[in-house]
Amino acid sequence: MAEPTAPATIAAIDCGTNTIKLLIGALPEVAVREMRMVRLGQGVDTTGRLADDALARAFAALDEYAALIAEHGVPPERIRFCATSATRDAENAEEFAAGVEQCLGVRPEVIAGDEEAELSFDGAVRNLQASVEAPVLVIDIGGGSTELILGDEAPLATCSMDIGSVRLHERHLRSDPPTAAEVAACVADIETALDEAEALGVEIGSAATVVGTAGTCTTVAAGCLGLSAYDPEAIDQSVISVSDSHAFIDGIVAASVAQRRALGFMHPGRADVIDAGALILDRVLRRTSVYSWIVSEADILDGIAWSVANRSD
Template identity: 55%
Template sequence: MSDQPASRLVAAIDCGTNSIKILVGSPSASAGGGPLDVVLRDSRVVRLGQGVDETGVLAEEALARTFAAVDEFAEVIRRHAVPPERVRFCATSATRDASNAAVFADGVRRRLGVEPEVLSGDEEAALVFAGAIAAQDPMPPEPVLVVDIGGGSTELVLGADGERQAVSMDIGSVRLHERHLHGDPPTAAEVRACVADIDEHLDRCGVALERTRTVIGTSGTIKTIACGVLALDSYDREAFDRAVLGNDATAAFVERLVAMPVDERRALPYMHPGRADVIGAGALIWGRILDRVPVGEHVVSEADILHGMAAAIAR
């Protein structure tokens, strides 16, 4: 059990289209608060959104995988003695789109004893931005664009002087992989179709990407790509957190990654095996976003939606 006072601990669980993640932490004891003190962070690739783009239904096997992970996380919460009123469970894109979301909600409720929240795209974007920005010290030049690429959706949030433009687009690594990238590796025609889909969404996203002065990328796709750009020997959070990477170097790695067969991707020392098949689509999204901003580099942030959720609980 953690040596943190139980009354201060919070637990945040984010259930997305591809992965489910948990963070246990407490408000910083430093003067003025500051970043969250993280006690534990863990994740499971469960592919909850398997087939949702086509069927509109959460598959039984996807629900079983996700509930098994929730059972594990319930034990983590019990071990750290986090009270139910300081636990928050948020679900995002796949659950927003599924006609049987009530089955999922009932299963979470029984296992955790808390009411799951299905976030709107705007709510998801706000939490992503809050989590990423809170970890920046000092605050980088504004407007700041925070990007989160999930399995079913991609959030773009452009903020300056307390004002934000935000959008949650229905493009993500799982959704676009299932829609376009059927070859292993994908064919040139499949890649072109995927890029055209991404560009269509970016063209009408409503966020003024041309105003961006700082880009902060978070989410598993972006962090995994950062590991590749940095040529890391493992998925090393300390090595990539707050790293400043060139957009050209990232674009070159994205091109290589998309062209790799899945087995070759899976052999990369930092690649989660459950991400290897779909990361090509996520990488294409990241590359197209970076191609549209007027800056030549970006920051990679370990702090993400979980930090925004946890901070909101702590308040």
């Protein structure tokens, strides 16, 4: 009998509004997981364009990623580069796409919000280690958009909303710390988006299990767990009290950027925009009936990676 074929090594890249993430591995084994804070979506909500300095930061990160991909011998046909909210909205997205292709040898896929949601759900739910009650609501808060996905083994209803930590921070929370009026305007924007999501069939209140993924959720979890430094192993699969989450979010929104940066678990590139992202999480949780939520370190990046692995097999 022939020996089973070893899984092919793949590379997945998730390019969002605030971060660019890389995963390399022969799944389920992961050899490389990297993140760079590049703030690609800097000012996009206002200007409609990717800023020159944001493009420079992104291309510098991709040069590093290209070296890692080459080191692991991943050919272009086993690389998938998915770009999300910032590049969906930018009028000069082709400039970015051309730079990505020159650096990595692949064209970025600017994925629609629905596919972004499905990939986020797959990455987060596939990672769950305990059996959970359905329906499951996955919350993926990005820099430019937030995905809500309700499902069981697969998504049943999804919504990609144009609210995210960078977008809403730049739009509303301009003081340091933000004023009560700024917070109220931000919350009103979030509530409008959530009303629209529910009108599209994502019944937030019906969720029996809530899973939070991506940087805002994992950072809030780190704070609720009282970690002195960011520890992915401690955060992944942790169960966080909803009441503790509300209390932590109230405190982090009221804090100055300097006070947030002083927290050992806070990435310095997230400290200024965590207020808006945390408010999104807060308002979603207030519409649920759960008393706790689960944190997943796996997210859309893992969903992208599995989509390549399944294509390669």
